[in-house]
Structures are given as structure tokens and as C-alpha cells.
Amino acid sequence: MGTETQTPTPPLPLHSLEVLRRTPLNRAFALVYACAISALLYRHACTLLSASATTFFSFSLSFSLLLSDAVLAFMWVTIQSFRICPVRRSVFIENLSRVVEEKCFPALDVFICTADPLKEPPLSVVNTALSVMAYDYPTEKVSVYVSDDGGSQLTLFAFMEAAKFARQWLPFCRKNEIEERCPDVYFGSTLTRNCAQTEKMKIMYESMKEKIESVMERGGGFLDDLIISDHERQAFNKWTPGFTRRDHPTIIEVLLDSGKDKDITGNAMPNLVYVSREKSSSWPHHFKAGALNVLLRVSETMSNAPVVLNLDCDMYSNDPRTPLRVLCYLFDPAAASKLAYVQFPQRFHGIDKHDIYGNEHKILYQLYPAGSDAFAGPNYVGSGCFFRRRALFGGPSSLLSSRILKDKPITSATVSTLSRSHHVASCTFEHGTDWGYKIGFRYGSLSEDYHTGYWLHNEGWKSVFCNPDRAAFLGDTPLSLNDALSQNRRWCVGLLQVAFSRYNPITFGIRSMGLLVALNYAYNAYWAIWSIPIIIYAIVPQLALINGVSMFPAMWDPWFYLYWFLFLGAYGQDAIEFTLAGSTIQRWWNDQRMWLIRGVSSYLFGIAILNLIAFVVGFAKLISSDGMLGQMLVQLFISGFGVVNSWPIYEAIFRRTDGGEMPAKITTTSILLVLVLLLVAYIMF
Numbered sequence: 099m100g101t102e103t104q105t106p107t108p109p110l111p112l113h114s115l116e117v118l119r120r121t122p123l124n125r126a127f128a129l130v131y132a133c134a135i136s137a138l139l140y141r142h143a144c145t146l147l148s149a150s151a152t153t154f155f156s157f158s159l160s161f162s163l164l165l166s167d168a169v170l171a172f173m174w175v176t177i178q179s180f181r182i183c184p185v186r187r188s189v190f191i192e193n194l195s196r197v198v199e200e201k202c203f204p205a206l207d208v209f210i211c212t213a214d215p216l217k218e219p220p221l222s223v224v225n226t227a228l229s230v231m232a233y234d235y236p237t238e239k240v241s242v243y244v245s246d247d248g249g250s251q252l253t254l255f256a257f258m259e260a261a262k263f264a265r266q267w268l269p270f271c272r273k274n275e276i277e278e279r280c281p282d283v284y285f286g287s288t289l290t291r292n293c294a295q296t297e298k299m300k301i302m303y304e305s306m307k308e309k310i311e312s313v314m315e316r317g318g319g320f321l322d323d324l325i326i327s328d329h330e331r332q333a334f335n336k337w338t339p340g341f342t343r344r345d346h347p348t349i350i351e352v353l354l355d356s357g358k359d360k361d362i363t364g365n366a367m368p369n370l371v372y373v374s375r376e377k378s379s380s381w382p383h384h385f386k387a388g389a390l391n392v393l394l395r396v397s398e399t400m401s402n403a404p405v406v407l408n409l410d411c412d413m414y415s416n417d418p419r420t421p422l423r424v425l426c427y428l429f430d431p432a433a434a435s436k437l438a439y440v441q442f443p444q445r446f447h448g449i450d451k452h453d454i455y456g457n458e459h460k461i462l463y464q465l466y467p468a469g470s471d472a473f474a475g476p477n478y479v480g481s482g483c484f485f486r487r488r489a490l491f492g493g494p495s496s497l498l499s500s501r502i503l504k505d506k507p508i509t510s511a512t513v514s515t516l517s518r519s520h521h522v523a524s525c526t527f528e529h530g531t532d533w534g535y536k537i538g539f540r541y542g543s544l545s546e547d548y549h550t551g552y553w554l555h556n557e558g559w560k561s562v563f564c565n566p567d568r569a570a571f572l573g574d575t576p577l578s579l580n581d582a583l584s585q586n587r588r589w590c591v592g593l594l595q596v597a598f599s600r601y602n603p604i605t606f607g608i609r610s611m612g613l614l615v616a617l618n619y620a621y622n623a624y625w626a627i628w629s630i631p632i633i634i635y636a637i638v639p640q641l642a643l644i645n646g647v648s649m650f651p652a653m654w655d656p657w658f659y660l661y662w663f664l665f666l667g668a669y670g671q672d673a674i675e676f677t678l679a680g681s682t683i684q685r686w687w688n689d690q691r692m693w694l695i696r697g698v699s700s701y702l703f704g705i706a707i708l709n710l711i712a713f714v715v716g717f718a719k720l721i722s723s724d725g726m727l728g729q730m731l732v733q734l735f736i737s738g739f740g741v742v743n744s745w746p747i748y749e750a751i752f753r754r755t756d757g758g759e760m761p762a763k764i765t766t767t768s769i770l771l772v773l774v775l776l777l778v779a780y781i782m783f
């Protein structure tokens with residue numbers, strides 16, 4: 099940023115970093131736990147080599163246990179990178195005005211991605227945009243770019259309406275110092291002030307909402323009666339008969355131009371630009387990463403702000419002062435030179451009290467990022483992230499063309515600007531360039547966010563995790579079990595694409611980022627291998643239990659206590675961390691349960707049923723033959739634990755009738771699969 103060199107050393111701190119008190123405890127516990135793991139692996143290795151593993155069958159049994167525990171041990175090691183130095187950051191917005199004048203604030207480009215008007219209702223996308231347009235930030239410095247990968251008239255129409263509504267909404271929020279700047283949330287809350295002005299505003303909002311919803315019902319076909327200006331009509335004429343979401347020309351509409359457009363009190367409006375990039379079935383579009391790169395280039399031809407905020411369409415701003423928090427880092431010369439981005443956690447609204455499907459992802463989005471903040475910083479999670487534009491164009495010490503550094507007014511979208519922006523949004527533009535590989539958001543993984551953050555850290559950039567008490571952004575999260583699991587599956591695929599690439603965090607990352615940062619990344623990259631121990635522990639001990647074969651140390655064996663220590667130690671530490679981060683035990687329980695369910699579900703739902711059978715049969719057998727109970731306690735515990743944790747699945751199968759139930763086909767297939775498994779096991783044991 100051009101301003102960095104002129105800024106004097108801050109007389110007052112803009113931010114601080116504090117190491118959490120539990121750090122020494124974490125380290126000591128890690129040491130003890132590491133010894134316990136080593137002992138266990140040693141025991142497995144001995145069993146494997148000893149005479150008791152002579153048959154192929156007993157060898158496989160011991161091997162499966164060794165494999166499971168080796169994977170668990172590996173994941174445990176990666177997690178220690180988050181526990182070795184957890185920190186908490188604070189910012190002091192109140193000191194900002196003494197360090198920098200408002201007129202020196204950098205311009206801010208906000209990128210909002212949407213892809214499907216039916217799944218992502220335009221009204222909610224519009225609400226996201228309005229909430230950031232109303233930031234407590236010099237309005238003429240804010241530009242909002244909306245990327246519409248759905249290529250939908252519905253979305254464009256909604257934004258035309260939003261542009262009109264914003265002229266009322268922005269001054270209304272400032273004048274009344276409203277905290278909730280997402281109109282839908284504000285008018286939906288009980289705290290709304292009852293006065294004539296608020297009433298008037300609410301009526302305007304409702305009328306916009308009705309218009310947008312009525313167009314949605316009509317499917318967007320007949321807009322004629324709702325379009326008043328010729329200019330608007332011209333825009334919709336681009337939807338010619340051959341237009342589909344996969345094949346269509348670029349559409350760019352400047353809906354608000356801060357050089358020209360004023361709100362009802364005469365103040366400048368932010369820029370608002372609708373972009374639907376060219377699509378052609380013969381060119382790859384690279385999903386969200388592709389959309390973001392188009393916005394990077396289109397915005398470069400227009401406002402070219404040095405700071406870029408990226409938001410998913412369902413993540414509205416919940417705090418108008420968020421950009422000021424980011425400035426606290428950008429205006430600290432010591433921190434800023436290598437700072438690529440400031441990441442706010444994804445936090446969600448509408449989660450039920452106990453979060454039965456673990457949708458909060460507290461560990462992923464809040465706990466572990468705070469653990470990586472002492473080193474290179476948190477990973478980029480796709481939304482709620484403020485980038486320095488510069489960081490997306492090569493490492494901190496690489497040379498750059500000067501074009502990136504200049505921000506400029508949108509200057510009334512001249513013909514030449516518009517033709518340039520159409521050019522950079524075309525689907526052939528990137529062909530033969532570094533886009534997506536060396537610059538911009540990175541291609542090659544379904545989890546483009548993880549992948550991009552990974553490369554920035556590899557290039558030597560740093561990042562900062564900012565998690566204020568009042569959530570900066572609030573988003574939607576899948577509320578049904580099926581959606582939650584399919585989202586997880588998509589993430590796992592994207593992460594594995596990195597894990598199995600030449601540039602994976604272990605063989606490549608450790609050399610380029612150092613051990614601890616690479617382990618931060620390895621934890622995510624290898625997320626999917628949790629399923630190996632989870633599946634093995636969900637099947638093998640149960641089958642053995644049903645057939646009366648013992649696999650674990652008996653109650654009177656000292657190794658028995660090692661198992662308990664490892665299990666309780668891991669779970670206990672997890673539960674303590676979770677609750678210390680301000681959550682409840684119920685939420686933690688549900689979270690760990692979803693972890694197990696995720697581990698098995700990408701494969702088959704049948705496993706849950708196996709647990710139930712194993713538990714019942716095993717229990718009946720043990721009761722009838724005394725002396726066996728002590729021998730098989732660990733196995734019985736494992737399947738009992740499985741049963742308790744699979745509760746939501748049983749519930750979805752047997753009890754739910756509210757649309758969240760498990761499809762009958764899946765249930766039948768699972769039962770058949772389990773029967774086959776049981777038969778095979780019976781023959782083998």
C-alpha cells in the first residue's frame with residue numbers, strides 16, 4: 099500500500115497479541131501423551147511380529163489396529179501444532195484516528211459470489227451487499243462487485259432494486275447509528291425502534307422484497323411491467339434466446355457509480371457493479387476461484403482498491419466497524435510488510451441450541467486458527483477475508499508491475515473502461531497466463547480457499563486471525579444431515595487433491611514453510627484419513643465381539659489402562675478446549691459425534707446399524723457367559739460408544755417423519771450390506 103511508507107511509528111498500539119495461559123500445560127500434556135502413543139504403537143508392532151499373528155486372519159486383525167492407531171497418532175501430531183502456542187489478539191480501533199486520517203484510508207473492493215438464484219435467493223444476496231455498502235467507512239472508497247455465476251436476470255433485477263433502496267438505507271443507518279446493517283435482520287429483530295421513520299423504511303424494504311419475490315415466482319420471464327427505464331431494459335436485452343447459465347456473453351452493469359450517484363441526503367454512494375462473466379461449455383470456468391479471478395481483473399479496470407474483501411453470498415456483515423479492525427493491522431508498519439490477509443472466522447446464525455449436526459465447526463473455524471496465529475497465521479476459509487490485492491500477485495519480495503498499486507476512482511465507467519472489463523471477463527482471457535497457478539485465487543482443488551491460503555503461505559506471506567466477540571459476519575450453514583455431509587465430502591475431495599499433489603504439506607510444505615506451519619496445513623489436508631481408524635474401529639471390534647474373539651487387553655492387564663488414558667486424555671482435552679472457547683458440553687458432544695459420523699458416512703450409513711447389532715448380541719453373550727465381561731470390556735465399550743453416537747442416524751431411520759428422514763433405499767441397502775459383512779466375519783472368525 100502506498101501509504102505505508104508515510105505512516106509514522108504508532109504512538110499507541112493498534113493491536114496486541116497474548117499467549118494463552120494454558121500453553122505450558124498443553125506442552126507438558128503433549129509430552130506425556132506422546133510417550134503413551136509410542137508405547138501403544140510399540141505394543142502393536144510386537145503383537146504383529148509375535149507368534150500370535152501367525153495366521154493371515156490374526157495378522158490382518160493386528161495390522162488393522164496398528165494402521166488405525168498410526169493414523170490417529172499422525173493426526174494427533176498435526177493437532178499439536180495448534181496447541182503448542184495458542185494466542186488471542188485484540189485491536190484498538192480507538193487509537194486508529196491518532197495514527198491515520200480518514201482521508202488516507204485505503205479503498206476497499208468487496209467481492210460477493212453467487213452461483214444459483216434458486217439455491218441462493220437473490221433477496222439474501224442483496225442483503226449481504228447492503229450490509230457491506232453500509233459499512234462505517236468513507237462511502238466513496240467502497241466498491242461492491244457481485245459475481246453472478248448463475249447468469250440470472252433475477253439476480254440482476256434484485257440488484258437494480260437494491261441500488262435504489264440503498265440510497266435510503268445507507269443514510270438511515272448512519273443517522274440512527276444502527277448496528278444491524280443487514281436490512282432483513284434489522285427489520286426481523288425485536289429491537290427495532292418504533293418510530294415513523296423506521297416504519298417508513300420498513301415499508302420500503304417490504305416493497306422491494308415483494309417485487310423481488312414476485313419476479314422469482316414468475317421465473318424472471320416477464321419483467322416488462324416492472325422495468326421503468328430504457329437503460330434497465332437494455333441490460334435485460336442481453337438475455338437472448340440462446341442464453342444459458344453455461345453459455346452466455348459477459349454482462350457487466352455499473353448499478354451505482356460513486357462519482358455520480360448520491361443518496362437522498364446528497365452524500366456519495368459506494369460503487370455497485372454486477373458482473374456475470376462469459377461462460378462457454380468449451381472452456382473451464384474453475385468454479386468460485388475462476389469467478390473471483392474475474393472480479394480481481396474487472397475491479398482492477400475500475401476501482402483497483404488495494405484491499406479486497408471476499409464474501410460468500412450468504413454471509414452478511416454483522417458489524418459496521420469491521421474494516422477499521424483490519425486497518426489496525428494494515429497501518430502497523432511492522433506487521434504489514436508481509437501481511438497477505440486478515441481472516442475473520444465463519445460464524446453462523448440459525449444453528450439450534452445444541453448444534454446437533456456440529457455445523458458450527460468451532461474447532462475448524464475458531465479454535466485451530468487461533469492456534470496457528472502465533473506462526474504464519476490462519477488458513478483462508480473462503481469468506482470473511484480481507485486481502486491485500488498485492489498478495490495475490492506474487493510473493494512479498496517479488497517485483498510487480500506498477501498497475502497493481504494504484505487505486506483510482508471508478509470515473510463513470512467510460513466506454514473504454516467497460517470494453518476493457520468485458521475483455522478481462524471473457525472465458526478465453528486466462529488461456530496461457532499465470533492466472534490460477536501463480537497469481538490470483540488458485541485452481542486445481544475443489545477447496546480453492548484452502549489451496550490459495552496454502553500457496554500464499556508457501557510464498558512467504560503471513561496472515562492474521564481476527565475473532566471479535568461480536569461476530570464480524572454471520573452466514574448460513576447446512577441445516578440437514580444430508581447437506582452437512584455432502585458439504586463435508588466436497589471439502590474432503592478438495593483437500594485430498596492437495597494432499598496427494600506434488601506440493602503436499604509434508605514433502606513440500608515442511609521445506610518451504612517450516613515444520614509447524616506445514617503441520618497446520620497437514621491437519622486439514624489429511625482430514626479424510628480420519629475415516630480409516632473410525633471405520634476400522636467401527637467394524638472390526640464389533641464383528642469380533644459378535645463372534646466372541648477378544649482383541650484388546652483384558653481388564654486386569656496393565657495395557658488396559660493405557661487404552662483408557664489415551665481415550666480419556668484425547669477426549670478430555672478436546673472437551674476442555676471447546677468449553678473454554680465459550681461453548682457448551684452438549685455442543686462439544688454433538689461436534690465429536692459428527693466427527694465420527696463424517697468419518698464413516700462418506701462410505702456407508704450401514705455401519706451405524708452394525709454397531710447396534712454388535713452391542714445387543716455382544717451384551718447378551720457376555721451376560722450369559724461369566725468371566726468374559728472383563729476380557730471384552732474395551733470392545734463392548736467401543737460398540738456401545740458407537741451406538742450412542744449413531745443416535746441421530748437411528749433417529750433419521752426410525753423416528754423422523756418431518757422430511758429429514760433417511761431414504762428407505764439407503765436403509766435397505768445398508769442392512770443388506772451389514773448382513774453380508776456379518777456372514778463374511780462369521781466364516782472368518
Ligand SMILES: O=c1ccn([C@@H]2O[C@H](COP(=O)(O)OP(=O)(O)O[C@H]3O[C@H](CO)[C@@H](O)[C@H](O)[C@H]3O)[C@@H](O)[C@H]2O)c(=O)[nH]1
Nearest residue numbers: 211212213247385386389410411479480481544545547585
Ligand atoms: O461455480 C461456483 C460455485 C460456487 N460459487 C460461490 O461460492 C460460494 C461458496 O460455495 P458453496 O456452495 O456455498 O460452498 P460451501 O461449502 O458452503 O462453502 C465453503 O467451502 C468453500 C470451498 O469448498 C469455500 O469457498 C466457502 O467460502 C466456504 O464457505 C457461494 O457464494 C457460491 O455462490 C461460485 O461463485 N461459483
Ligand SMILES: [Mn+2]
Nearest residue numbers: 410412574575
Ligand atoms: Mn455456503
